[in-house]
Amino acid sequence: MTTVVAPELDLADLSFWRRPPKERHEAFARLRQLEHPVFFEERRVPLLRSGRGFYALVRHADVVEAGRNAAVFSSEPAVTSPEPPGWVKHVFGESMVNMDDPRHARLRRIVSRAFSPRMLSNLQGDIERACARIVDDAVAEGPQDFVRQVAAKLPIHVICDMMGIPAEHRARVHAHVDVSTAYTGVRPSLFRSLRMAGANVLALLALQRLVVRLGRERARAPQGDLVSALVTANVDGERLTWRELGSFFSLLLVAGNETARNTMAHGIKLLTDHPDQRELLLSDFDAHINGTIEEMVRHVSPIMQFRRTVTQDYDLRGLHLRPGDKVVLFYGSANRDEEVFPEAGRFDITRKPNPHVGFGGPGPHFCLGANLARQEMRTMFRELFTRLPGIAAVGEPELLLSNFDNSVRSQRFTF
Numbered sequence: 473m474t475t476v477v478a479p480e481l482d483l484a485d486l487s488f489w490r491r492p493p494k495e496r497h498e499a500f501a502r503l504r505q506l507e508h509p510v511f512f513e514e515r516r517v518p519l520l521r522s523g524r525g526f527y528a529l530v531r532h533a534d535v536v537e538a539g540r541n542a543a544v545f546s547s548e549p550a551v552t553s554p555e556p557p558g559w560v561k562h563v564f565g566e567s568m569v570n571m572d573d574p575r576h577a578r579l580r581r582i583v584s585r586a587f588s589p590r591m592l593s594n595l596q597g598d599i600e601r602a603c604a605r606i607v608d609d610a611v612a613e614g615p616q617d618f619v620r621q622v623a624a625k626l627p628i629h630v631i632c633d634m635m636g637i638p639a640e641h642r643a644r645v646h647a648h649v650d651v652s653t654a655y656t657g658v659r660p661s662l663f664r665s666l667r668m669a670g671a672n673v674l675a676l677l678a679l680q681r682l683v684v685r686l687g688r689e690r691a692r693a694p695q696g697d698l699v700s701a702l703v704t705a706n707v708d709g710e711r712l713t714w715r716e717l718g719s720f721f722s723l724l725l726v727a728g729n730e731t732a733r734n735t736m737a738h739g740i741k742l743l744t745d746h747p748d749q750r751e752l753l754l755s756d757f758d759a760h761i762n763g764t765i766e767e768m769v770r771h772v773s774p775i776m777q778f779r780r781t782v783t784q785d786y787d788l789r790g791l792h793l794r795p796g797d798k799v800v801l802f803y804g805s806a807n808r809d810e811e812v813f814p815e816a817g818r819f820d821i822t823r824k825p826n827p828h829v830g831f832g833g834p835g836p837h838f839c840l841g842a843n844l845a846r847q848e849m850r851t852m853f854r855e856l857f858t859r860l861p862g863i864a865a866v867g868e869p870e871l872l873l874s875n876f877d878n879s880v881r882s883q884r885f886t887f
């Protein structure tokens with residue numbers, strides 16, 4: 473059962489993701505009009521297991537249903553396409569994002585300690601100081617690239633702070649993250665792909681070793697930081713193993729870094745391109761900043777897709793799914809579904825309700841860091857608009873070619 477609607481709508485083909493965002497949104501709008509989700513052939517990527525194809529879920533209702541019903545729509549063996557090769561699991565340990573309950577629930581219970589309202593409120597002072605320093609440095613250097621000078625700096629700083637990574641190791645974390653994120657783009661050649669994969673593996677392994685060493689120190693002499701909380705047992709005797717601690721740190725770096733960075737980078741461009749919305753925000757920052765951030769996440773959809781694997785026979789709006797079928801949840805498409813978001817292409821900071829799925833659908837895997845990301849972005853935009861009221865993006869962003877991250881490599885700006 474293979475239905476490719478039209479070659480130019482082949483979501484598995486990289487040439488689709490090379491097209492300008494406007495064209496891609498129009499293509500998804502056409503797909504949403506079809507009666508059934510569509511089955512596409514998946515391209516085979518050498519050395520990576522890719523399987524036989526996937527159903528594209530492009531409507532809001534379908535993405536929500538799949539996210540919510542984790543018993544049918546499993547996150548195992550992996551939520552990315554193509555699936556990482558088996559050795560990755562053995563080398564790095566498993567990530568909770570690729571697990572179902574009860575294994576997922578146990579891990580989520582433990583690491584949720586990191587994201588409790590109390591933990592987040594303890595971080596606020598530090599986030600404010602970091603934003604002030606970042607803006608100081610941008611002012612001293614003069615405006616060049618918003619991504620490098622502003623957006624890329626905050627999320628990684630916050631993750632290091634949460635994990636209590638000592639100052640002397642931070643430069644190493646930054647360097648490793650640079651290598652790892654270079655790999656998230658679409659790979660132009662097999663040779664380059666293998667070289668980058670090799671560098672990425674070494675970078676992540678080094679980071680995991682670093683945090684495990686910290687964990688061992690904290691287990692011997694606990695301090696008030698998160699690593700101490702994760703490696704010492706709670707009342708139910710639950711704690712992370714060393715291997716789980718290493719995988720969790722890698723997950724935070726991957727999940728919490730690019731996403732917030734790209735939302736801020738696209739966000740400054742959106743506020744520049746929509747002067748009426750910017751004026752409205754600045755007329756009463758406190759009243760409008762939360763709506764602005766939700767609308768940015770909806771409009772941008774920093775993560776464009778995640779996958780699920782069907783565990784049992786299931787009817788989804790008349791489409792019969794079988795065990796082993798793969799479905800891909802296109803968040804960017806669901807977030808533009810006119811049935812839920814009138815004038816979905818418009819950037820409207822007063823949109824209410826705004827049930828976007830930018831942080832994932834409601835369900836067990838809903839973004840654990842959503843409130844932290846909101847807090848980071850709120851604080852950074854407050855600092856930027858207070859100190860640099862004339863701040864604006866200049867020209868068009870340089871986008872990274874990817875079918876997964878809606879990633880901005882660079883965005884010129886002025887203030």
Ligand code: HEM
Nearest residue numbers: 568569727728731732735774830831832837839840841845
């Ligand atoms: C604008 C910023 C962000 C966006 C758009 C975003 C998006 C997402 C999405 C779509 C998922 C769902 C995965 C799934 O359904 O399989 C997810 C999960 C997750 N996110 Fe985020 N994220 C953001 C920021 C962060 C931050 C700052 C952190 C932490 C520092 C974080 C940590 C996580 C974790 C740990 C998960 C896995 C949850 C689980 O499997 O139970 N995210 N995120």
